[in-house]
Amino acid sequence: MTHATCPAGVTPALTMPRFADHWRLVSRRLRAGAIAYVPERFGLVEGLRAATAVAIMVGASLLVHQPTLSWGAFAAFWTCLADPDGPDRTRLVTMGGFVVLGTVLAPLMVLLAGCGPTTATLALFAIVASNALLSRFGAVAAQVGMLANVVVVVAIDQPLATTDPAMLGGAFLTGGVFALLLCLVIWRTHPRDSAAQNAAAIVRDLRDMTGDLHALALHGVRPDRQHRRALRATLERARVDMAMADPDLAALADAAEHILAGLIALDHAMVERARDWPGASVCAMLETLDDALSTMGRGLTRHNWAHAEVGAHVQTLRDLGRATPGLPSRVAALWADALCVASPRPHRRSSPAAMAAPIRGIAVPGHALRLAVMVTITQIVTQGLHLGFAYWATMAIVVVMQPDVMATWPRMIERVVGSMVGGGAAGLLTTVCTDAWQLVAMVFPLAAATIALRRVNYTLYVVFLTPLFVTVADLTAAHAATGYGIALARTGTNVLGSVLGLAGSLCLSSQRPGGMLARALSAAVAANLHYARLTLDATVAFDQREHARREAERASAVAEARCLSIIGAACLPRPAYRQAEALLRHLRYLAGATTIASVERGHQAC
Secondary structure, three states: OOOOOOOOOOOOHHHOOOOOHHHHHHHHHHHHOOOOOOHHHOOHHHHHHHHHHHHHHHHHHHHOOOHHHHHHHHHHHHHHHOOOOOOHHHHHHHHHHHHHHHHHHHHHHHHHHOOOHHHHHHHHHHHHHHHHHHHHHOHHHHHHHHHHHHHHHHHOOOOOOOOOHHHHHHHHHHHHHHHHHHHHHHOOOOOOHHHHHHHHHHHHHHHHHHHHHHHHHHHOOOOOOHHHHHHHHHHHHHHHHHHHHOHHHHHHHHHHHHHHHHHHHHHHHHHHOOOOOOHHHHHHHHHHHHHHHHHHHHHHOOOOOOHHHHHHHHHHHHHHHHHOOOHHHHHHHHHHHHHHHHOOOOOOOOOHHHHOOOOOOOOOHHHHHHHHHHHHHHHHHHHHOOOOOHHHHHHHHHHHOOOOHHHHHHHHHHHHHHHHHHHHHHHHHHHHOOOHHHHHHHHHHHHHHHHHOOOOOHHHHHHHHHHHHHHHHHHHOOOOOOOHHHHHHHHHHHHHHHHHHHHHHHHHOOOOHHHHHHHHHHHHHHHHHHHHHHHHOOOOOHHHHHHHHHHHHHHHHHHHHHHHOHHHHHOOOHHHHHHHHHHHHHHHHHHHHHHHHHHHHOOOOO
C-alpha cells in the first residue's frame, strides 16, 4: 500500500500528538470490554443538587438528635439516583414511583424483621424477587427495582427495638419528596442534557476512529481494532435516550451510523485490500469530517450547533467526492449526506419506531429468582454468624448480579476495586475528622462526586459512594463506630457480597458461559451472513442494508466481548478459544468487505 501524504501547507492535525491519546486508548479498551468510561457524562449540576439534599437532611438529623431521620438523607440520595433524565413527565413518574415504593417498603421491612427470622426471610425472598421483575418493563423500571431492593435489604437489618417504623417511613417520604422537588422544580436542568452528553460521546468516538484512519492513510499505522466495538457500545447505549429527548439528537444517531459505515469501508479497504489511494484527497476527507464532528461536539454543549458551519463541511466533502475516483468518492458522498441528516431542521419529528425502540438486555424471571435466592442465603448466613454490617453484603449482591451472567463479572470487579479504595478513604476520613460537624462538611463533596460520576464510570462511583455511605451511617447512628477497623469491616463485607453475587450468577444460572459464548458466535455468524445476503440483493434499499449492518455489528460485538472476557477465556479449551478468535477475525473481514460493497452500490441522498 502506498501511504498518503498531505498537500503542501496542510497540517496533518489528526495525527499530531495529543495529551490524552494514551488515556483515550485505555478508555476505548475499557468500553470495548463492557466497563463504561464516559467522561462526557460528568454531571456537576446533578452532583451539587444531590449533595445539597443529602447534606440538609443529615444536618437536620443531627440538630434534632434523631438517628431515624437519617433515612431522609438516604431517601434523598436514592431518589436522585432514580432520576432517569429526559422529559419531566418520565422523571416525575419514575422518581415519584420510587419514593412511594420506598416509603412503603422501608417501614414494612422493619416490622417484618421484628416478626421472627422465618417470616422476615420469606418476606425478603418474595419482595426482592418482585422488585427485580420490574426490569421487564425496561431499563428505567429496572433501576427503580434495583434501588427498591437496596432499600429492602438495608431496612430489614434495622432492629425494631431502636427504630420507629412510622418515623422511618415519614423520614423517607420527606427526604424523597424534598429531592424530587429539588430536581424537578427548584433546581431544574435542561431536559436534553443527558441525551446531549450521549451525543457528545458518539461524536468523540467517531473522531477517534477518524484519527486512527488518518494515521493509517499518512503513515501506515494500523488502527486499534477496539474502536469499532467501543463505538457500537456507545451508539447502542445512547440511541433510545437520544430518541426520547429530541428528534434532532435521534437524527444525529442515525447519521452516526452512516458515518461509521463509511469509516468501516475505508478501514477495510486500506488495511485488507492494500489499495493505492489518492492520498491527498483521502486525508482531506478525513480532516473535513473531523472538523465537522468537532463543530457538532462544541455545539452539543450549548444544545445547538451551527448549521452554516456544518453546511460548509458538507460542501467540501461533496467537492472532494467529485474529484476523487472509486470508493473514496462514494464515502465522501455518504458522509456529506449523513452530515445533512444530522443538522438541526425545523419541525422535525422523531419516528414512532425510534421512540418505542425496545430496550435490550432486560431481566427475565430467572434472574429475579437467582437474585432473591442469593440475597436470602446471604442474609441467613450473615445473621447466623452474627456478622456485622450484614446489609453491605446483601446490598452488594443486589447491585452486582446482572441478568446477563457475563455482565456480572465486570460489575463485580468494579465493585470490589471501588469498595477497597473507598473503604480505605472512609477509614482515613473517620479517623482524621473526629468532630461530627467536620464529617457533615465532608458529606457534601462526597455526595456531589458520587452523583456526578455515576454515569461516567462505576468504579469511580463506588470509590466515592463507600465513604459517603460510611460517613452518613456513622453520623446518624445512635452509637457511632468509626475508624479504620470499622471501615475495613464494612469494605470486607461489601467485597464478600460482590463475590457471592458472581458465584450465584454462575452457579444458579442454567446458561453456562461456554454455551452462551457458542450461541453468541452462532448469532454473529447468522447476522453477518444475513447482512452479506442483503447487500448482494440488488432490490434491497440502503436503509435496509444499514439496519442489517447494525445488527451484524451488534452481534459481533457481543460475541467478541464474551470471548475476550476472563470467564469466556476460561470456559473453553485453548484450541477452541483460538478457533473462536479466528472466527471473529473472519467475521470482521466479511463485515468490512460487505460494507465496501454496500457503500459502492450507493445510497439515497438526503
